[in-house]
Structures are given as C-alpha cells and as structure tokens.
Amino acid sequence: MKLRKSYFADVRKDDLHEIGQARPRSDSPGHVTGKTAFFADRNFPGMLHLKMVRSPHHHARIRSIDTSEAEKHPGVVRVLSAKDVPHNVYTILILIQIGPEDETVLADGKVRWKGEAVVAVLAETERAAQEAAAKVKVDYEVLPAVFDMEEALKPGAPIVNEYHGQNYYLYDSGECRKVRFGDVEGGFAGADHILEQSYQSSPIEHAPTETTGCVVAPEGNDRFTCYTNTQAMFFTLDNTSIILQMPGSKLHFVGGTVGGGFGGKVDVIVEPIAILGAKLTGRPVCFIYSREEEMQISSPRAAEKVVIKDGVMKDGRIVARKVTGYTDAGAYSRHSPYGAQKGAGHYPGPYTIPNVWIDTYCVYTNRTPSSAMRGFGITIGDFALEVQMDKLARLIGMDPLEFRFINAYRDGDMKAHRQPTEGAALIECMQEAARAASWPVAEKYMAMSSYKKGA
Amino acid sequence: MAIRRGRGVAAINYPTGMNLGGDPTQALVHSTPTGNFMVTLSSVDLGQGMKQIMAQICAETIGVPTDCVVVDTADTDTGPHCMGTFASRGTHRAGNAVIQAAKEARQVMLEVAAEELEVNASDLETDGQGNILVKGAPQKSISIFDVALSAHFKRGRSISGRGMFLIPRSYPEKETGAMKPSTCYAHACTVAEVEVDDETGEVTVLTVKNVFEIGRALNPKMVEQQLVGGSWMGISHALYETTEPYYPNRDHGGTDFNQYLMPGPGDLAETEIIVLERPSADGPYGAKGPGEMCANPQIPAVANAVFDAVGVRVDTLPITPERILRALKAQAN
Numbered sequence: 001m002k003l004r005k006s007y008f009a010d011v012r013k014d015d016l017h018e019i020g021q022a023r024p025r026s027d028s029p030g031h032v033t034g035k036t037a038f039f040a041d042r043n044f045p046g047m048l049h050l051k052m053v054r055s056p057h058h059h060a061r062i063r064s065i066d067t068s069e070a071e072k073h074p075g076v077v078r079v080l081s082a083k084d085v086p087h088n089v090y091t092i093l094i095l096i097q098i099g100p101e102d103e104t105v106l107a108d109g110k111v112r113w114k115g116e117a118v119v120a121v122l123a124e125t126e127r128a129a130q131e132a133a134a135k136v137k138v139d140y141e142v143l144p145a146v147f148d149m150e151e152a153l154k155p156g157a158p159i160v161n162e163y164h165g166q167n168y169y170l171y172d173s174g175e176c177r178k179v180r181f182g183d184v185e186g187g188f189a190g191a192d193h194i195l196e197q198s199y200q201s202s203p204i205e206h207a208p209t210e211t212t213g214c215v216v217a218p219e220g221n222d223r224f225t226c227y228t229n230t231q232a233m234f235f236t237l238d239n240t241s242i243i244l245q246m247p248g249s250k251l252h253f254v255g256g257t258v259g260g261g262f263g264g265k266v267d268v269i270v271e272p273i274a275i276l277g278a279k280l281t282g283r284p285v286c287f288i289y290s291r292e293e294e295m296q297i298s299s300p301r302a303a304e305k306v307v308i309k310d311g312v313m314k315d316g317r318i319v320a321r322k323v324t325g326y327t328d329a330g331a332y333s334r335h336s337p338y339g340a341q342k343g344a345g346h347y348p349g350p351y352t353i354p355n356v357w358i359d360t361y362c363v364y365t366n367r368t369p370s371s372a373m374r375g376f377g378i379t380i381g382d383f384a385l386e387v388q389m390d391k392l393a394r395l396i397g398m399d400p401l402e403f404r405f406i407n408a409y410r411d412g413d414m415k416a417h418r419q420p421t422e423g424a425a426l427i428e429c430m431q432e433a434a435r436a437a438s439w440p441v442a443e444k445y446m447a448m449s450s451y452k453k454g455a
Numbered sequence: 456m457a458i459r460r461g462r463g464v465a466a467i468n469y470p471t472g473m474n475l476g477g478d479p480t481q482a483l484v485h486s487t488p489t490g491n492f493m494v495t496l497s498s499v500d501l502g503q504g505m506k507q508i509m510a511q512i513c514a515e516t517i518g519v520p521t522d523c524v525v526v527d528t529a530d531t532d533t534g535p536h537c538m539g540t541f542a543s544r545g546t547h548r549a550g551n552a553v554i555q556a557a558k559e560a561r562q563v564m565l566e567v568a569a570e571e572l573e574v575n576a577s578d579l580e581t582d583g584q585g586n587i588l589v590k591g592a593p594q595k596s597i598s599i600f601d602v603a604l605s606a607h608f609k610r611g612r613s614i615s616g617r618g619m620f621l622i623p624r625s626y627p628e629k630e631t632g633a634m635k636p637s638t639c640y641a642h643a644c645t646v647a648e649v650e651v652d653d654e655t656g657e658v659t660v661l662t663v664k665n666v667f668e669i670g671r672a673l674n675p676k677m678v679e680q681q682l683v684g685g686s687w688m689g690i691s692h693a694l695y696e697t698t699e700p701y702y703p704n705r706d707h708g709g710t711d712f713n714q715y716l717m718p719g720p721g722d723l724a725e726t727e728i729i730v731l732e733r734p735s736a737d738g739p740y741g742a743k744g745p746g747e748m749c750a751n752p753q754i755p756a757v758a759n760a761v762f763d764a765v766g767v768r769v770d771t772l773p774i775t776p777e778r779i780l781r782a783l784k785a786q787a788n
Contacts, residue, residue, distance in 0.1 A: 007732075016515055017514075017515060018515040019671070019740045022675045023511060023521050147703040177627060180631050181632075199771070205709075207712075207717060231499050231541050234536050235539050254531075256529055261502075292711065338474065350467065374747045374750055375469075379751050383693075386467065404466050429644035433644035433645070
C-alpha cells in the first residue's frame with residue numbers, strides 16, 4: 001500500500017502519535033495460534049441441540065403439523081411450533097419504526113419460501129435432533145409462487161406476503177422511494193443522445209468462515225446468557241425481548257470476535273428461538289447453522305435490477321438521468337426496505353447532473369429473504385452506473401476516464417437529494433489512478449480539483 | 456480464437472454510516488489504579504480489527520501509548536449501547552464516541568495532575584509516553600501511573616468519561632426525496648486489466664490498481680488488509696459468486712464451498728492499493744468508513760475491461776464464461 005500524502009496536504013496535519021501508526025493488532029497472535037475464543041467454543045453440561053424442520057415448498061398452506069413421532073424419537077426433549085412463540089409475527093426494523101411486522105419465527109398456517117422454519121426440534125445430540133426433524137409430518141397445500149420481480153408487480157400476481165397486501169413495500173412516498181430534481185424530461189428533450197440500459201444481478205452469499213449461531217445458558221435466576229456472533233448486540237437483544245415478550249433485563253448477550261459478518265449477521269434469527277428453547281426446557285441450547293443453511297437459508301445479498309436512462313451531450317455533459325431500481329426482498333422485509341431506499345439516496349452516483357428522477361422499489365417474491373450485505377443498496381447500483389458511464393463515453397467517442405472528469409461532483413455542487421457536496425475527492429482518485437495505470441488523460445483534467453474555484 | 460486483453464475503469468463514492476443517520480453508539484472510558492485505560496463498548500469486532508483501532512483512538516486522545524489501553528466490548532451487561540457493526544460505521548461512530556469519552560477522562564486526569572503539581576490544568580500537556588508535563592517547563596512533570604494512584608487512593612477522583620455519537624435521523628421528503636443520507640463519503644477509482652479467452656469465455660484478471668480516498672488511514676497496515684480483501688471480494692462478485700446461478704430460477708444453488716464459486720489464490724489479480732486522505736469534518740481524526748466501498752469499484756472495472764477485450768457487454772452479474780460465450784455467439788450472428 002502506498003499513502004499519497006501530496007493530495008489534500010493543506011487540510012491535514014501530521015502531528016499525531018498513535019493514529020497513523022501501523023501498530024500490530026493485539027488480537028492477531030490469538031487468531032494465528034488458534035487461541036481466540038468464538039461463541040461456539042462454549043460448551044455446557046446438558047446442552048441441547050436445535051434443528052429446524054424447513055419448508056420444502058416455495059409457497060404453501062399448512063393444513064396440519066404432526067410432531068408425535070418426532071417427540072417419541074430417542075433423545076428428543078422438546079418440539080416447538082408457532083403457538084409456543086409469544087410474539088411470533090415480527091419485523092426487526094420495528095425498533096426504528098419501520099413496519100409492518102411481516103415475518104413469523106415459526107411458520108403459522110403458511111410458508112412463503114423454500115427453507116422457511118416451521119418446527120424446531122430440541123434434542124440431546126445433533127444427530128437425534130436431525131433424525132427427529134425428519135419425522136415431523138407437515139401436510140401442505142402447494143400454492144402458486146412468484147419468483148420474478150416483474151411478474152410479482154403485475155396485477156393478479158400471487159400475493160407473497162399478506163402483511164403487506166401487495167408485492168412491494170409501501171413507503172410514505174408510495175410504491176417506491178422517489179427523488180425528483182430539475183426537469184428530467186426537459187433534459188432528455190435537449191440531449192444529443194439518449195441511452196437506456198438495464199442491469200441485473202442475482203443473490204450473493206456473505207460466505208463467512210464462521211456460520212451464524214448462538215449458545216444459550218440459563219443462569220438460574222430467570223436470566224439467560226446468549227453467546228452469539230451477531231453484528232449488533234443490543235439490536236438483537238431488543239428484538240428478542242419483543243419476540244419473547246421478556247424484559248430486556250432478563251437477557252445478557254455476549255459477543256466477541258466474529259468469524260466474518262459482511263452484513264450476514266444483522267438479522268435476528270437464531271437467538272430468539274434458542275433462548276425460548278432454553279427457557280422452556282431449563283437447559284442450555286445451541287443453534288448453529290450448517291454450511292448449507294448459511295448458503296441457502298440465511299439472507300443473501302438481494303438480486304437487483306437497475307434501469308438507467310441518460311441524456312448526454314456531444315461535449316460529454318450528462319444532462320438528465322433517470323434510474324429505476326428494483327430490490328428482490330424475497331418473502332419478508334428484514335432490512336430490504338431500508339436497503340432499497342439507500343439506493344435512492346445514492347443515485348445518480350458521484351456526478352453532478354442537473355435533471356434527475358429516481359424510483360427505488362422493494363419487491364416481494366417467494367424466495368429466501370434477502371437482507372444486508374457489504375455495500376448494501378449500493379454495490380449493484382455502482383456496477384450499473386459505472387458500466388453505463390463506460391457505454392456513454394463510447395457512445396460519444398470520448399475516453400471513459402475523461403468523460404468522468406467532465407461530470408465528477410465537486411465541493412458545493414448540489415446533489416439530487418438536495419445536499420451540497422462536501423469533502424469530494426473523486427477527481428483526485430481518478431488523477432492518481434490515471435498516473436498509476438499510465439492511462440493517458442488530457443492535462444486540463446489532471447489540473448482539476450475537487451475544491452471549487454474561489455471556495 | 457484467441458486470448459484477448461482489455462482494461463476498464465470505474466469510479467465511485469460511498470456513504471459512511473447507517474443510511475439517513477439515527478444510529479447511535481456510546482462509549483465509556485476509565486483508568487485503572489495504575490494508569491491503564493479501559494474502553495467499554497458493546498460494538499462487535501467482526502475480525503476487521505475494531506478493538507485495535509478503538510485502542511489507538513483512545514490512546515491518541517488521552518495522550519498515552521496504545522499498549523496502555525484495553526478494549527472490553529460486545530457484552531450487554533457492561534457495554535453501553537451501540538447500534539451495531541455494519542454500514543461502514545464502526546470506526547466513524549464508535550471512534551467519535553471513544554474520543555468524547557477519552558477527552559472527559561483526560562480532563563479529570565489533568566485536574567488531578569494539576570493538584571499534585573500545584574499548577575493549572577490548562578498549563579499541562581501529555582508527552583505520549585505516559586507522563587504529564589508543564590508546558591514550557593518539561594522538567595516539572597508527573598507520571599500518569601502516579602496521577603492514577605493519587606486519584607484512586609488519595610483524592611477520591613474517578614478518571615473516567617462518557618462518550619456518545621449520534622447523527623440525527625433524516626426523513627426523506629415524500630415528493631422530492633430531499634434528505635441527508637450521510638455526513639461524509641469515501642471515494643475510489645479502480646483500473647482493471649483482464650484477459651478473456653474467446654473460445655472458453657474464461658476471464659483472467661491480471662492487475663487491479665485501486666485508489667481509495669478514506670479520510671484518514673488510522674492504522675495503515677490494518678486498512679491495507681481491509682482494502683486488499685475488499686478488492687478480492689469485488690473480483691469475486693464480478694466473475695464468480697451467486698447462490699442462484701440461473702436467477703430467477705431457484706435451482707442449481709450452491710450449498711457448500713465446492714459448489715459455491717469463489718476465487719482461489721491462483722485466481723486473484725496482482726493488486727495495487729494507493730490511499731489518499733482528505734480528512735472528513737466529522738470523522739474521528741478525519742476517518743471515513745472504507746469497509747464496504749473498497750469491494751465496489753472492481754466489479755464495473757472488470758465488466759468494462761471484459762468489453763474492452765472482446766467487444767461484448769454482459770450486463771448481468773456474475774460475468775460467467777457461459778454468459779460471455781452466449782454474448783459472443785449473439786454478436787457473431
């Protein structure tokens with residue numbers, strides 16, 4: 001790594017002692033010698049193992065559940081279903097007033113994605129829990145499912161989630177989060193060229209080394225200690241308190257070093273049901289995802305579709321940009337309504353464009369619920385924006401890097417969401433990249449600055 | 456049929472912290488009887504080294520070596536509230552909370568030292584080595600070890616501080632979308648160089664040159680590990696990863712690392728990292744959040760390089776050999 005101190009030297013003092021020093025990490029020796037403790041290193045006498053019975057269907061009505069054979073299986077201590085969960089219908093962002101509650105801890109009457117949790121089995125060994133789970137009989141009536149976002153948004157499509165009533169999240173602004181700035185149609189009308197393109201991604205797994213899980217120990221005083229690898233301690237504790245209708249003072253969450261999160265450990269999935277199991281059995285409980293569950297059950301990065309329409313002038317100025325973004329939330333909200341509207345605040349990218357129109361939709365389909373991941377709401381948008389920039393440059397016969405200099409935002413420029421740009425550094429990054437890659441760029445661009453003249 | 460070479464560029468920005476704000480983090484700092492300092496948080500270290508960075512921030516603010524600081528975190532019985540470690544917010548939010556707590560603790564420490572030295576607290580400074588000196592008269596000094604002993608056993612003072620950082624929540628205006636998503640943005644520009652085999656559709660990423668502007672590199676070695684890892688993840692997203700390869704079809708999803716494609720060591724490009732620092736106005740010592748954005752620019756840069764190499768666009772991620780071959784076939788027809 002090279003630190004290029006020549007840029008922005010006038011706004012930076014190098015008078016610090018500890019900051020800016022490449023001190024060795026205090027936890028590295030523990031990591032590389034295998035001594036760092038992770039949640040799963042906890043093992044308590046009498047600990048039970050929790051395994052989930054999961055839906056084999058994408059969308060189905062549950063006619064009946066028969067757990068009698070599973071309960072008789074040797075080693076099984078308790079079998080849990082929807083009626084055992086005090087507040088079974090929940091949504092995690094309710095803590096910051098983003099509802100409605102739209103998901104069940106254990107399925108009640110319906111399943112909306114293949115893999116949805118239906119019944120939890122607690123047994124003396126992992127094997128007994130697995131074998132007993134296979135003996136739970138669920139009678140399903142299969143329902144039509146919808147997997148494609150465009151199909152889901154058509155009138156008459158099967159309704160994925162009745163708690164929403166339609167297959168998109170309803171914002172206070174309507175069916176999508178909107179940004180309106182300038183006159184986008186006027187901008188298109190005056191443009192030399194129009195380019196409209198569509199971009200698509202599919203779900204992506206966080207692939208942490210350590211799978212999602214927790215170990216719960218009853219403390220004997222009505223308190224429960226939950227050793228967990230969540231990325232958000234109080235967020236998980238407070239949601240668990242709501243789901244279990246248990247005062248937060250009865251819950252003690254202990255984290256530590258996590259074996260990779262990448263946004264995959266901010267849903268509240270394993271802790272509430274494991275604590276409920278510990279409460280109802282009086283025994284320690286562990287619930288740890290298998291690698292298969294981590295890959296196909298835990299929330300992935302959402303698939304997204306991004307449609308970008310641009311009006312561009314022959315001299316390189318983008319005069320109008322319209323972006324329509326679709327986020328595939330799967331069957332439940334989790335963090336997706338938040339991620340979809342994060343996109344609305346991010347478009348049209350780090351460029352100053354006078355006329356902008358943005359709509360971002362959060363769409364429900366019958367697939368594994370998606371949620372947060374590194375770059376939430378932005379990574380796929382940046383792929384779309386920056387490929388679009390390359391296409392626009394080639395369309396008008398301009399160098400792709402020089403084309404970006406012409407449109408790059410600078411201090412003081414008004415963004416589409418009506419915040420003035422502060423602390424811009426895109427131009428300097430591009431200048432340094434041009435130098436590092438020996439990419440020829442005209443001198444006038446290499447002389448530009450993110451500082452505005454006279455500012 | 457041939458191996459074709461191309462290169463592509465992409466430039467991006469990225470907001471620091473939870474979108475629209477409203478995501479608090481608190482911190483507590485106190486001294487032990489012998490002048491070590493404990494930072495108490497409930498934030499989670501995901502392996503990126505958050506504990507180490509919080510120790511350096513506390514040490515810098517109090518004016519002691521980092522070795523004197525211990526970070527206790529991720530325990531809801533001891534640590535005050537943190538919204539969580541996500542949205543590139545850990546260093547920015549928790550770092551600011553630690554600075555505020557450490558400043559309050561430092562002030563008490565200087566007051567106790569002032570009583571011991573019989574001077575005004577405002578006339579004192581730290582040497583960063585564990586001592587407090589009178590400005591302009593460094594021969595008149597006291598060790599932080601002795602100050603902490605005095606506070607605990609003689610003067611009955613608690614050398615401690617409370618810190619809180621909260622960016623007030625912004626609510627988007629319904630019709631116009633006027634809002635404040637973030638208070639500071641990191642930046643990046645990446646140039647990727649690829650080879651594409653137009654017979655097999657296979658892409659080899661030869662080099663990735665990344666320039667990142669991150670406000671301030673608080674610990675250059677640690678930010679380097681995060682930026683390099685992010686750059687690899689970007690390549691992985693561009694070319695390999697998905698749980699649903701034929702989305703929206705639900706079939707063929709990988710269930711383990713044999714089926715879920717990720718690059719191995721031999722698939723990773725020669726990676727260059729260059730860091731620029733434009734300190735952010737509200738960042739701890741100017742830092743912005745680089746954790747997420749460092750994995751973004753490689754994806755479009757690789758996509759653009761593939762086009763530069765073989766003249767076809769694959770606008771669906773991941774850019775697999777199958778998709779490249781289908782695009783080449785469509786172009787030939």
